[in-house]
Amino acid sequence: MRIGIYPGSFDPVTIGHLDIIKRSALLVDRLIIGVLNNSKKSPVFTAEERKGMIESVVKNIPNVQVEVFDGLLVDFAKLKQAEVVFRGLRAVTDFEYELQLAQLNRSLYPKLDTMFLAASVEYSYLSSSAVREIASYQGDISMMVPKELVSVVEDKFRSLKMDKK
């Protein structure tokens, strides 16, 4: 059984991420989406919220499960007996960071390999940070996040704005 991990912050998950999820799921028997709970970043959505949002959009893909993890990716991969990590590449700007990360992870745990999937052209400009920026100004994010999540994201930013007042 080949197990893969697709790790990320997913703050929030976008249709670009969803595209990588669907394509990765075809390449392994089981795909674990690893939602990083990183204390050094301050995400807008809690790890459990991010997990729940992803779960609601992958529920029809039978070999995908979503888990929160913290600490090193290689330790999570060992725990899950995963052999492969998937990452999406949008542009050369992603490349340098991603290459370094893949080489670092392989030096820590040689049994783990990283596979890069080229972002679909139509999603290559999409990022969670762009979604957060646009949503914070009540802009239109309906082409950026899965349709089930549009109002969830909008409501979150509305409530953050109210808290600031």
Ligand code: ADP
């Ligand atoms: P991280 O904080 O680890 O960069 P992200 O949630 O931003 O996590 O992204 C997780 C992974 O998904 C990364 O490999 C990133 O390059 C990839 N990714 C992000 N947006 C897209 C997109 N629009 N198309 C394809 N891959 C993407």
